[in-house]
Amino acid sequence: MSPSDGWRAEAVGRLEADFNRSADTHLFRLELPGIPDISLYFKDESTHPTRSLKHRLARSLFLYAICNGWVVEGTTVVEASSGSTAVSEAYFARLLGLPFIAVMPKGTSPEKIAAIEFYGGRCHLVDNAAEIYGASQRVAQETGGHYMDQFSYAERATDWRGNNNIAQSIFQQMASEPHPVPQWIVVSAGTGGTAATIGRYLRYQRHPTRLCVADPENSVFYDSYVAGRSDITIETSSNVEGIGRPRLEPSFIPGVVDHMIKVPDAASFAAMRVLAQRVDHLPGGSTGTNLYAALQAIRDMREEGSAGSVVTLLCDPGERYRKTYYNDDWLTANGFDIAPYTSQIDRFFDTGEWLAIS
Ligand SMILES: *Cc1c(COP(=O)(O)O)cnc(C)c1O
Numbered sequence: 001m002s003p004s005d006g007w008r009a010e011a012v013g014r015l016e017a018d019f020n021r022s023a024d025t026h027l028f029r030l031e032l033p034g035i036p037d038i039s040l041y042f043k044d045e046s047t048h049p050t051r052s053l054k055h056r057l058a059r060s061l062f063l064y065a066i067c068n069g070w071v072v073e074g075t076t077v078v079e080a081s082s083g084s085t086a087v088s089e090a091y092f093a094r095l096l097g098l099p100f101i102a103v104m105p106k107g108t109s110p111e112k113i114a115a116i117e118f119y120g121g122r123c124h125l126v127d128n129a130a131e132i133y134g135a136s137q138r139v140a141q142e143t144g145g146h147y148m149d150q151f152s153y154a155e156r157a158t159d160w161r162g163n164n165n166i167a168q169s170i171f172q173q174m175a176s177e178p179h180p181v182p183q184w185i186v187v188s189a190g191t192g193g194t195a196a197t198i199g200r201y202l203r204y205q206r207h208p209t210r211l212c213v214a215d216p217e218n219s220v221f222y223d224s225y226v227a228g229r230s231d232i233t234i235e236t237s238s239n240v241e242g243i244g245r246p247r248l249e250p251s252f253i254p255g256v257v258d259h260m261i262k263v264p265d266a267a268s269f270a271a272m273r274v275l276a277q278r279v280d281h282l283p284g285g286s287t288g289t290n291l292y293a294a295l296q297a298i299r300d301m302r303e304e305g306s307a308g309s310v311v312t313l314l315c316d317p318g319e320r321y322r323k324t325y326y327n328d329d330w331l332t333a334n335g336f337d338i339a340p341y342t343s344q345i346d347r348f349f350d351t352g353e354w355l356a357i358s
Contacts, residue, residue: 007073011066011096015059018095022049024164027173027311030279034352037307038298039179043170044281044314050088050115052242052284052316056166057158057193058088061148062096064157076101076145080132082190083112084242084316085150090121101143103136105129105237111320112241129237130246154193155251160200167201170311179309183301186212186294186312188243188286189221192252194313199256210258214293216286219244222262225254239265239334240285242315261293268292269325270341272318276326278349282318285325290315295345299354 026044048055065071076099079089086102093100100121104113105128113123126135133151140147162168167185174180185202187195199211215222218236221244223229230248238244245252272288275281283291290312297310324330331338340357348354 004069004072008066012063014095015063015066015092018092019059023047024169027170028279029177030275032298032349032352034348034350035298035302038301039177039309040294040298041174041177041182041309041311042287042314043166043173043311045166046281046283046314046317048088050091051320052084052088053166053194053313054084054088054316055091057150057154057191058085058092060157060159061089061150061153062092064153065146065148070146071098074098076140076143077148078103078136078140078143078145079148079150080104080136081150082129082238082241083108083116085191086121086123087112087115087119089148090116090119093121094119099143099145101139101145103132103139105132107237109241109320109324128235130233130235150191150193151245151249151251153251154191155196155253158193158197160197161204162201165197165201166194166313167198170198171205171207174309174311177309179307181207181309182209182311183306183308184210184212184294184297184310186214186290186297186310188214188216188240188289188293188315189249189252190243190245190286192221192249196251196253196256199253203256211256212259212261212293212297213257214261214263214289216240216244216263216268216289217265219246220248221245221252222260224248224252225257225260228254240268240289241321242284243286243289261296263289263292264341266336266338267341269331269336270338271295271345272325273338274342274345274349276318281314282326283314284316284318284321286315287313288325292341292345295348295354299348302352
């Protein structure tokens with residue numbers, strides 16, 4: 001036994017014990033008064049200890065890096081993040097007694113920065129989203145640390161066949177519903193890891209369920225998918241924290257995706273707010289993106305005359321966005337007019353009628 005084996009065993013044991021103390025997340029149903037034949041469900045990932053779906057990813061990334069021998073006792077862990085992953089990784093780094101540095105764009109919400117610092121992590125801010133990769137490599141080199149690189153490893157660090165992953169959990173929780181096998185699962189993409197896990201699981205289990213990925217503005221996932229290209233890049237950063245990337249991330253696996261929808265940012269924020277009014281939850285922006293795409297899947301099912309279910313994700317809580325997406329002045333100052341989308345969504349919920357935005 002080498003001296004590092006002891007630390008590794010202890011670290012893996014701590015991660016397992018933490019998992020053992022944690023509960024699974026809820027799947028709740030949202031009433032659609034005007035559409036009685038179709039049910040819409042949300043997998044509520046805001047109830048993890050670090051409040052987002054990145055809790056699952058961070059745990060997987062630490063296990064992967066430790067088992068690979070990339071992270072050992074005392075390793076400084078460095079990550080490129082738009083915020084949520086860094087919050088979850090800071091939590092696990094503290095659990096394991098490892099120093100942690102998050103490299104993030106300047107616009108990252110102060111609430112997320114505070115959460116990272118709460119768990120003892122340090123934040124290194126850069127001007128825009130495209131710079132986080134290079135800056136993370138440099139910080140890792142300077143500190144002799146390990147760049148975790150969620151955008152490369154998300155798709156492979158998570159066990160897509162099962163082992164309590166998000167897809168397996170959804171299907172177990174759907175088991176007693178009127179339509180236990182959903183027609184669609186709708187997600188959005190940051191790393192693309194959640195889409196990869198769900199898409200592969202659907203194929204492995206031979207479910208007829210199709211996977212739809214929603215993409216916000218200022219992101220290349222949609223254009224890359226439609227054009228079948230991997231070299232498209234942009235300079236701007238996504239306005240919807242957690243999703244939308246300036247390059248096609250290695251963890252985004254187009255082959256597991258059945259359909260993509262581009263969602264205007266104003267529609268995401270409108271959907272987020274309509275949801276906040278109709279359930280006892282305050283969702284974040286990417287949940288609005290998911291909902292707006294899920295409603296279009298439901299609209300199409302209705303037009304085909306099919307009954308069934310659709311599952312999407314509540315990715316993180318809205319408390320992190322009170323000063324931005326939930327603040328009317330912020331919306332106006334940033335040029336988002338959500339009113340037309342709000343009426344469209346409310347109308348659809350209540351009557352099943354989808355009005356075109358003029
Ligand atoms: C990361 C993230 C997503 C997308 O998940 P991926 O698995 O990285 O594609 C959606 N919403 C929020 C809030 C996120 O942080």
